[in-house]
Amino acid sequence: MRLHTFYGIVLLFLTPAVRAQQQAPAESIRYVPRIYQPFDIGAVKPAGWLLDQLKTVASNSTGHLDETHDKIKKDNGWLGGKGDGWEETPYWLDGAVPVAYLLNDPLLKAKVLKYINWTLEHQRPSGYFGPLTTYERETGKAITPEEAGKGEDWWPKMVMLKVMQQYYSATKDKRVLPFMLRYFRYQEAALKNAPLSKWTEWAVSRGSENMLVAQWLYQVTKEPFLLQLAALIRDQSLPWSSMFGGRDWVMHAAAFQNNKAWMTRHGVNVGMAIKEPALNYERTGNKKYIDILNTGWKDIMLLHGLPNGIFSADEDLHGNLPTQGTELCAIVETMFSMEEALSITGDLKFADALERMTFNAFPPQTTADFNNKQYFQIANQVAVERGVYDFSLPFDRQMNNVFGARSGYSCCLANMHQGWPKFAGNLWHKTAQDGIAALVYAPSELTTTVGSRSVTITEKTTYPFSDEILFEVKTGTAVSFPFLLRIPSWCQQPELWINNRRQQPDVHQGLVTLRRTWKTGDVVRLKLPMTIQVSNWGRNSRTIERGPLVYALKLQEQIATDTEAAEGPYETLTTKDPWNYGLLKKSIERPSELKVTEQPLGKDFKWVQGMAPVAITVTGKQIPAWRADKGKVADQPVSDREGIYKGTVAAEEVPLTLIPYGFTRLRVVAFPVVP
Structure with a gap:
């Protein structure tokens, strides 16, 4: 089915109120800086159990997928070959790049740089990038905005843009920002001739990933056209914010698992789209999007939520029975959306949600060596076997519940790698007034500067398996800054010590803010009693x-x-x-x-x-x-x-x-x- 037809069906399926919202006049743009800004990759070093986990993924599939997965291994399109040029190489790189730099792993860095360098070095004069197209091979001509229809799908490029964003965060490679600006200028012109709906439904369903990087680049370069482009992408995408706010959508998703507008119920699409209202708020400053985000997330978990912190997605949203399944891709994408929602809005419920799904839903869907995975996991899972389960996508080969590298669709084999490194990269955040915030807890070390002074904070803990977290401060010279600590919503009576002196925690909107002059040897001990x-x-x-x-x-x-x-x-x-x-x-x-x-x-x-x-x-x-x-x-x-x-x-x-x-x-x- 052609995408304009699909998109029309979707709009007809939605309520009149939602359709009206989607067709409303363009909104004004007023960029709102993020409440919490993650540190660059490399500023945070994983330690303890988290370091063990990242070493495990690096020494197994994350570090070797290009050797074992044929779609990446054979004549790869992202290296100029005629092989696969779709989403799976960018998916893998979206996790392998941050792992390589978090661990400072020279072998893995060399692997991922092959793909990054090829992509950077083979950008077309127009700004178009990606695998060589059939048109280019046959004619020797490069893709231009006027011939944008001779290009290929927008969707894989959205993922590769996230790869480049992370690579820039880790390296500050001077090639990346001009590369992105040229591409976004191309996209601004090309979307008139080849809209998101030109090729497949994936770009229309997942435009939030494209918006995300355009708005990040605006934050770095302050180029106004980037926010206009993000608004255009939003307008050509599924109206997720209208659907989340309209609420009929989530009820229809609970009631139906048929072919009508099924992309609006696809769990991975939903996991990605949860961040869209937050991105709309970041771009426009319109607080209605904060309400929509809160309503949408609450409704999804009310009607489709499972005890492990994620929603059913097999592949559709499928209700709240503990015998429903969840696709692995839906988990890692929702983790990322929680990280983005936390950063943009500052709402700590997204930190609670992130921890719950990361510590519960994510780990058991892969084998301990991170080489095999389940396509769908079940909350109450008393057997893992081949068969037709109560899923909306059962598969003829009945392989979607077993553990295997290629069981189910191989998208999850490529996409699962982003889960742990992005989680590690979102443990610590910058705040206004040179503040440092520990918003998500795991053993790690942060090294940064406050003004011109170096600050290192070492977080020693076995959280979430124990309730005590130790923060050891090291500074070159004494330096003043606010140090913010999140108190999870489940913790009723936190306990706090500074340099072994008991404090009375002043908890405001889920945060304790410690304002003092810090020096080497200062120690903060936070206890979060778990009842x-x-x-x-x-x-x-x-x-x-x-x-x-x-x-x-x-x-x-x-x-x-x-x-x-x-x-x-x-x-x-x-x-x-x-x-x-x-x-x-x-x-x-x-x-x-x-x-x-x-x-x-x-x-x-x-x-x-x-x-x-x-x-x-x-x-x-x-x-x-x-x-x-x-x-x-x-x-x-x-x-x-x-x-x-x-x-x-x-x-x-x-x-x-x-x-x-x-x-x-x-x-x-x-x-x-x-x-």
Whole structure:
């Protein structure tokens, strides 16, 4: 179907109010600087468990995908070849570039520079860039704005622009800004002849990624045309802000998984688009977009949210039952949108959301060595096998739930690499008045300057597995600056010490701001007591939480391997452990009485069951009628309004061990409650 036809169907599908908003006159432009500005790549060095994780990804698929993935390996279009020139090479680079520079890895730097250098050196005189087109090969002529229709899809270039943005952040290579300006001048002219809808629906659905880099470049260069271009891109894209604000969209997405306007329900598109209202606010200064962002995110998680912090996306948004799936690409893209929303708006709920999905949903969807992945994960996942699950995209080969490098679509194999390095790069932020903000917590070290004075802050912690964070300050000479610490919304009574002297934390809108003159040897100790809480999810199920982590039933894994002709080797998992437990009502009502067991975090950290440093013991009873469909899907038992399962329950009370969700591949996380 031609894209203008697709786009017309989408607009007809939307409500009259939403269509009217999309067709409204152009808005005025008033750029609003970001509340929090991430530091350049290289200013933040990962440490502790996060460093172990980044070393793992670099030594495995992130560092070697160009050797193992045929789409990148064979005659790559982004190196001038005739092979694949679509999204997967830029996707891989979008993670491999920041990993290379975060770790200062010379071998990985050399790998990614091949693609960056080719792209920079082969920009056409008009500003067009990317793999050589059929037209160019056949005629010897370069793409111009007048012949923009002879070019190729806008979408892969959007991803490569994000790659270049990160490369510039890490290196300040003087070639990058002129390269971008030339391209955006080309795009400004070319969109008249070849709009976003010229080739495929992906560019129309994902214009926010294009807007993002144009607005970032405005922040750097102050070229006014860039904001006008971003507005034009918004106008040629799906009307995400109107859809999020109109609210009928999210209800239709909950009700339908058919072919009508399915790109508006595609979970990865939604994950990317969540940042669009924030970008619109950054460009226009119109606070209605802040309201739209808040409404859209709340509605998505209300109707489609899962206990692990992400929404169902298999591939469509698909409701809130814990037996629905989520695509790996949707997780890493939503993580990035949370990072951008936090930076632009300063709203700390996006930091809470980022931590929840990063520490829970993201880790178990890849193998510990980061070489294999699931296309779709399930929250209550009691088996990982081939089959037709309750997904809106089931796949004929029935491979979308197994662990494999090429299982499902290979987009996630290329795209998963951005998750950990972008998370690491968004731990620390700059604020007004030379402030430094620790907004997301993980072991790391920040080196920056305040005025002309060097400042290093070392963050020592095993958070999110423990509740204490130590900040050690080192300065050349004494220097004054505000130091901001986020207090997560789940923490009711934070504790604070400066140089071993107890302080009374003054928490304002989720922040403690420490204003003082800092010198070498100053130490800030922040304690965020983690109390056990219970949350309510689909079908009146309950989840045990502690701090930013959700806890799931620990199940012994039995692993089998096989090979599928088109998708290669894969792993399946089953368990002989019983899993069909309900949690006792008294445990749910008195969660503070549950037993927590902690142990030190092991060296060479990986997200594997044997390294889980925290466990919670809770009491349950088996529900004999709760069985998995064909051994795979554990449909949630129905509870009454009080949240109690009324069917037959075993008499015996059984102690159950729950571990953090991120360390599980088989699990129950959303439990029925039994008397």
